[in-house]
Amino acid sequence: MDEHTLHQLGKVELHCHLDGSLSLEMIRKLAARINLTLPASDEALRQLVTAPPDATDLMDYLKPFDFIRPLLQTKEALSMAAYDVVAQAAAENVRYIEVRFAPILSMDEGLSAADTIQAVIDGLHRGMAQFDIIARALVCGMRQFPAASNDAMFKQAAPLLGHGLVGGDFAGNEADFPPAVLQTSIQKAQRLGIPLTLHAGECHCAENIYLALQFGIQRIGHATALTHEPKVIQAFVERGATAELCLTSNLQTRAATSLADFPYQALRAAEAKVTINTDNRTVSNTTLTREYWLFAQNFGVTIADLLQFNHDAVTAAFCTEAQKAVLHQRLDADYRPYL
């Protein structure tokens, strides 16, 4: 298996942050719109928007997002950004992507949550008109923000379900704001009918994954802390949950201190459903193809395994059943020549 083959293969991505995945070219365009001067060289710019190589933890890893935030404060900027991420994904043969972002972080200059979501959906739709890909939006509540702000955001999001928005998530500071603290907000979002995935287990705390499962959440972002927790893995499998694995990101945040600390092998041994994701193309300086390559190199996954992960991703996706049926067929056709 070589990188070219992995590039060619059809892919499904469930866990990709909009603000962490802007191309350098798009960052330059958005900066020009607010008269922000950037370093002339791409190398210097990349340093500003990539996780520090010596990041000590998740919060350290998240620092480049502060740089991106002012760039995404208008509807046009959000729409351009969404289009940019769809274009990047389509270029590596991603057939379906759920792009997540936090409306609250784009409301500094007066946009409503609904404005931000509609703008992202518009950008995704422009991307879909241009490229051979289906793109849907997920909204993230931010854990460290007041519950009232997150609740209000989800309330404005709910009417957009089925119109380009397919679900929600909570991102940000997991160590200080674990699922137990979010319980009421999670329940409110669920009562609004918003399908949820949840960042959990990114701060060495398997209990957070267990609790997320208890709350009825069946997609777990990262799930890194499962590695050494057979009982929680068992609960994970029994619930039919799906892990959105993000290898490069986990090594950068020190969620996994080594490959041996990453949960892939343990999850596979338990026959849990796993998917491969970038988390943040730019902040993590990766692509989905590169993530596949890392899995092939380090864990010996085969093309047949990759097909299975993609079928599992489609099954766990928040799009309609009719779209899932088409995607399953498309994947089988994509992989047939390589099996």
Ligand SMILES: O=c1[nH]cnc2c1ncn2[C@H]1C[C@H](O)[C@@H](CO)O1
């Ligand atoms: O890996 C992550 N864990 C927790 N939060 C994250 C991660 N990657 C990005 N985020 C945050 C920072 C972004 O501003 C926010 C919405 O995309 O989500």
Ligand SMILES: [Zn+2]
């Ligand atoms: Zn994430």
